[in-house]
Amino acid sequence: MRNVAIIGCGQAKHGRRTDVNQAELVAEAVWAAVEDAGIAPEDIEAYAVGNMQGFGGIAQPDLVFADYIGAAGKPMQRVATGGTVGGSVAHLGYYEVASGMYDVVLAVSWEKHSDSAEPGATTGLLHVAYANLSYMMKVGMDMRSFAIMGLAGAAAGISAYQAAFYMARSGCGIEHFDMVAAKARRNAAKNKYAHLKWPNCTADDIAKTEMLIWPMRFGHVCPASDGASCVIYASEEAVKKLGVEKPVAWVKGVAAYADEEADQGEAYQGTAVVDYSDQTGAILSAMKAYERAGIKDPKKEIDVAEIYAPFPHQELMFSERLGFFDDGTAWKAVEEGVTEIDGDFPICPSGGVNATNAIGSSGMQRVVEAALQIMGKAEEHQVPKDVRNAVAHAWGGQVQFNTVMVLGDSPKR
Amino acid sequence: MGLIKEKYEKTMQVEGEWNIGAYRYKAPEGYLDEFVKNFRDRKIIGTLCTGCGRVYVPPREICARCFQKITEKVEVSQYGEVLAFLVSPPLEKGKVVIAGIDAVQAGFLKEGEQIILAMVRFEGTSSSMVLPLLNAKPEDVRLGMRVKAVWAEECKGALSDLVGVEPAFDVRFK
Numbered sequence: 028m029r030n031v032a033i034i035g036c037g038q039a040k041h042g043r044r045t046d047v048n049q050a051e052l053v054a055e056a057v058w059a060a061v062e063d064a065g066i067a068p069e070d071i072e073a074y075a076v077g078n079m080q081g082f083g084g085i086a087q088p089d090l091v092f093a094d095y096i097g098a099a100g101k102p103m104q105r106v107a108t109g110g111t112v113g114g115s116v117a118h119l120g121y122y123e124v125a126s127g128m129y130d131v132v133l134a135v136s137w138e139k140h141s142d143s144a145e146p147g148a149t150t151g152l153l154h155v156a157y158a159n160l161s162y163m164m165k166v167g168m169d170m171r172s173f174a175i176m177g178l179a180g181a182a183a184g185i186s187a188y189q190a191a192f193y194m195a196r197s198g199c200g201i202e203h204f205d206m207v208a209a210k211a212r213r214n215a216a217k218n219k220y221a222h223l224k225w226p227n228c229t230a231d232d233i234a235k236t237e238m239l240i241w242p243m244r245f246g247h248v249c250p251a252s253d254g255a256s257c258v259i260y261a262s263e264e265a266v267k268k269l270g271v272e273k274p275v276a277w278v279k280g281v282a283a284y285a286d287e288e289a290d291q292g293e294a295y296q297g298t299a300v301v302d303y304s305d306q307t308g309a310i311l312s313a314m315k316a317y318e319r320a321g322i323k324d325p326k327k328e329i330d331v332a333e334i335y336a337p338f339p340h341q342e343l344m345f346s347e348r349l350g351f352f353d354d355g356t357a358w359k360a361v362e363e364g365v366t367e368i369d370g371d372f373p374i375c376p377s378g379g380v381n382a383t384n385a386i387g388s389s390g391m392q393r394v395v396e397a398a399l400q401i402m403g404k405a406e407e408h409q410v411p412k413d414v415r416n417a418v419a420h421a422w423g424g425q426v427q428f429n430t431v432m433v434l435g436d437s438p439k440r
Numbered sequence: 441m442g443l444i445k446e447k448y449e450k451t452m453q454v455e456g457e458w459n460i461g462a463y464r465y466k467a468p469e470g471y472l473d474e475f476v477k478n479f480r481d482r483k484i485i486g487t488l489c490t491g492c493g494r495v496y497v498p499p500r501e502i503c504a505r506c507f508q509k510i511t512e513k514v515e516v517s518q519y520g521e522v523l524a525f526l527v528s529p530p531l532e533k534g535k536v537v538i539a540g541i542d543a544v545q546a547g548f549l550k551e552g553e554q555i556i557l558a559m560v561r562f563e564g565t566s567s568s569m570v571l572p573l574l575n576a577k578p579e580d581v582r583l584g585m586r587v588k589a590v591w592a593e594e595c596k597g598a599l600s601d602l603v604g605v606e607p608a609f610d611v612r613f614k
Contacts, residue, residue, distance in 0.1 A: 046449055046450055158465035161465050167600050170548045172572075172600060175555060178557065179528075188526065241528075241578070287504040287505070297569070299566050299567055301523060
């Protein structure tokens with residue numbers, strides 16, 4: 028496998044973007060990345076793209092924007108892995124360069140929620156759940172049960188159970204979720220691309236928001252954003268050939284593992300996942316990515332992490348599964364301020380997915396933000412400590428897909 | 441891009457509707473029908489994987505851990521434990537809208553009721569089911585509490601026969 032560097036990053040402004048259509052939104056991130064890399068569009072040899080299928084109301088938006096991003100006449104591939112897709116697109120772009128197939132590859136992922144009436148729900152989630160619901164209706168589910176399902180359905184519903192599981196496992200309280208959400212809003216206020224910004228937000232501010240379904244408050248929930256994120260990969264030879272002089276971020280190891288889906292599976296079959304906060308897929312992905320990156324002790328060798336955590340308990344849970352804290356102890360680190368931008372182990376200094384969630388974009392945005400921290404270009408939310416290694420994580424599917432990418436300031440030897 | 445940004449502050453919006461018509465969803469024949477049919481006799485029948493000994497409720501056809509076909513059926517206990525739970529606030533109109541239907545307005549859910557949802561593992565099984573927890577106050581619910589199945593007065597062999605679970609007998613030292 029060849030060494031691969033991220034030579035350019037681009038993000039569209041995330042939020043409610045009624046000023047652009049999907050193609051323009053994607054193009055915004057792409058041209059920002061091309062400009063950042065300081066290369067010409069002709070230098071890009073192949074494109075890896077993807078979003079959460081169906082969420083923006085267009086089933087296959089990649090069909091309409093190839094020419095907006097200069098992909099006409101070049102290879103372009105789309106991946107779809109649900110919420111994890113940004114991470115998977117980032118991996119695909121990396122595979123294409125690491126394998127020796129291409130020297131310069133652009134990877135972009137995006138989401139445009141606001142085009143759908145109930146963001147994402149109608150066109151996105153129903154097409155995932157409709158088959159199961161139809162089947163359950165056939166075997167005699169009544170309307171009351173159907174409505175109860177709606178109380179805690181989809182990713183937010185599964186995550187609410189997961190939060191309860193995590194509380195049982197770690198002994199933390201809702202006040203810790205408040206702290207994590209407040210940190211996300213505060214950090215987002217320093218990030219010009221973020222969606223939900225709340226300067227000086229405190230845990231008390233979050234605690235005052237409405238309880239949607241215990242243990243999840245309104246203040247804990249991520250927004251449905253529009254946005255796009257993009258990185259450009261180059262092989263070690265191409266970095267030299269293109270004359271890239273500014274700092275780049277080197278990909279040191281990637282891994283992605285699937286687990287059994289949590290909750291009822293296809294057509295209401297049971298699964299053997301009885302604790303949603305187990306996240307075996309995240310543990311396996313992290314272990315393999317560290318092995319490939321030559322990281323022996325993630326607690327000491329990783330300097331900053333961007334975790335895919337739309338809900339605050341997930342930042343705690345995943346930071347344990349990814350090996351940054353011992354099982355059930357991350358909330359203590361949050362109490363002590365360890366995960367703040369200026370803490371010993373900053374987590375999601377960008378504000379993370381909890382403050383900005385354009386689903387397809389979110390996984391890629393973690394890679395972008397981790398790379399920016401390594402390059403020292405995160406501006407206001409740059410962590411003050413020296414960043415040698417950073418981790419970008421993505422999560423999705425039916426709670427069971429995970430991707431992990433380890434980035435570093437020097438190529439792997 | 442420059443031109444687009446200079447010219448427009450907002451994109452043109454065109455309202456659209458999409459009638460997707462009828463779909464045919466395929467599901468394995470029989471296995472869930474049988475599970476639900478047994479509800480008529482107030483029995484919970486799971487499937488047993490002979491490879492790893494896991495018992496699945498709801499039943500599943502293929503064990504994802506062993507990747508083998510499951511054919512054995514076993515009746516499991518009516519008692520179980522709460523693995524995780526959620527508590528809704530008192531329900532109001534306009535709060536639970538699913539695919540454009542207001543569940544309170546339509547009468548599926550009662551105004552003011554507070555719903556407790558529990559993830560229940562029935563004794564002897566290796567999987568869990570989401571069921572409403574009935575006849576309990578939110579403040580009395582705790583993780584690991586023992587619950588038992590609550591059946592409809594008249595069971596017809598439908599998914600709705602299993603109404604939910606309620607706290608099992610509580611024996612304490614006094």
